[in-house]
Each structure stands twice: as C-alpha cells, then as structure tokens.
Amino acid sequence: MSQSRGRPRKASAELLQEAAFELFQVQGYRGTSVEQIARTAGFSRATFFNFFSSKSELYWLDTDVLLDDLSAHLEDRLGIGESVPLREALLSHAESMSSANIPWALQNFRLLESADDLIAGGAGRVLRLNRLLESYLQRSAPESDLIERSATAAITTALLITALRGWINAGVSRGSFRSQLERILSSGA
The missing domain is CATH 1.10.357 (Tetracycline Repressor; domain 2)
Structure with a gap:
C-alpha cells in the first residue's frame, strides 16, 4: 500500500493563506513579502508559487x-x-x-x-x-x-x-x- 507524500494540496494552500493573513494584520499587505509568507507557513518561496500566482491570489x-x-x-x-x-x-x-x-x-x-x-x-x-x-x-x-x-x-x-x-x-x-x-x-x- 503506497502512502501519500507531503501535505495535502488544499491544506498547504490554506496554511499559506493563514500565514499571510496573520502577517498582513501585523505588517500590512505591502509590508509583507512572499518570502515571509512562505517561511511563516513552513514552505519555500518556490512552493508558494506552486499554489498562487501572486500575493493577491491569497x-x-x-x-x-x-x-x-x-x-x-x-x-x-x-x-x-x-x-x-x-x-x-x-x-x-x-x-x-x-x-x-x-x-x-x-x-x-x-x-x-x-x-x-x-x-x-x-x-x-x-x-x-x-x-x-x-x-x-x-x-x-x-x-x-x-x-x-x-x-x-x-x-x-x-x-x-x-x-x-x-x-x-x-x-x-x-x-x-x-x-x-x-x-x-x-x-x-
């Protein structure tokens, strides 16, 4: 029986969104980078772009x-x-x-x-x-x-x-x- 590797896709997108909204409340939208969002959610910047084409897509x-x-x-x-x-x-x-x-x-x-x-x-x-x-x-x-x-x-x-x-x-x-x-x-x- 094969096991799925990594986080489920939807859960990962939701984690990125949650991290972004927390950062937006503290630092504002413009003051928050994609890098910070990804790092806060436990991902790389590249992984962010696997889910979203831009910060506003969150x-x-x-x-x-x-x-x-x-x-x-x-x-x-x-x-x-x-x-x-x-x-x-x-x-x-x-x-x-x-x-x-x-x-x-x-x-x-x-x-x-x-x-x-x-x-x-x-x-x-x-x-x-x-x-x-x-x-x-x-x-x-x-x-x-x-x-x-x-x-x-x-x-x-x-x-x-x-x-x-x-x-x-x-x-x-x-x-x-x-x-x-x-x-x-x-x-x-």
Whole structure:
C-alpha cells in the first residue's frame, strides 16, 4: 500500500493563506513579502508559487471555494430533471451560507491596504460567477434568447454581489444570507 507524500494540496494552500493573513494584520499587505509568507507557513518561496500566482491570489482561496460550491449546487439543480428557476436555485443555495463562509479578505480588505489588488483579482471571479449563471440559464431553458440570458445573468450577478456585500457589512446583525438575497432579488429583478 503506497502512502501519500507531503501535505495535502488544499491544506498547504490554506496554511499559506493563514500565514499571510496573520502577517498582513501585523505588517500590512505591502509590508509583507512572499518570502515571509512562505517561511511563516513552513514552505519555500518556490512552493508558494506552486499554489498562487501572486500575493493577491491569497485573498481568493475562500471565494473560489464558494464559487465551486455554487457550481456544484447549480449542477445538482440541473440534475433533478426539472427546470428550477435560477432565483430559486440561488435562494436554496443561500440557505447553506453562514457567517463562517464569508471570505476573510472580503470582511477585512480595508485593513489590508490593497484595494487595487483585491479588485484586480476579483474581476476574474465576477466573470466566473457570471458564466456560471449564464450557463445555468442556457441549460435550464435552452430555447431562451441569448441576449435575454446574458442580460439576466449579468443583472443577477450584480444583485448577488450586492446582497453579499450588504450581508457582510451588516456585521453581527446580518441575519441569514437567504433573507438578504431574497430582499435584494425582489427589489432588483
């Protein structure tokens, strides 16, 4: 029986992210080097780049997990054999969200002195979210108009991000993400 060597890939990425966030709180984003992050996590600089293309990519590990979870949820909705409206699919996914799911960087980005890096890295995630929603709409209603699907996906992407930002900013009084999302979807869609 062969044994796996080394740390699991995901655990290693999470260790690097944890070390980085600790250093960012103490030294700030700009004052923390990739070398320091790697060393604090017990890795080499080269190992850091096996997981992340840049220091700003550390912010997005948790967000990528959320997008993966949403993708899997939407796939499940498509797999049940009946057309579930996108709104309902998103609301049912929102039920699984808790405060523990909020990416640390999205709650604390003001402390990190790196809004530009956060925005640059976030753009690709917004596009990924939009593609997920557009794909869901296309697969759940293939006869629908391409322009209408694209517009619905773009509007829903904006509403979903607005709901998430409002939910994060509400702090301890935030309530459930589903209720926040439902309120935003009702007001904007």
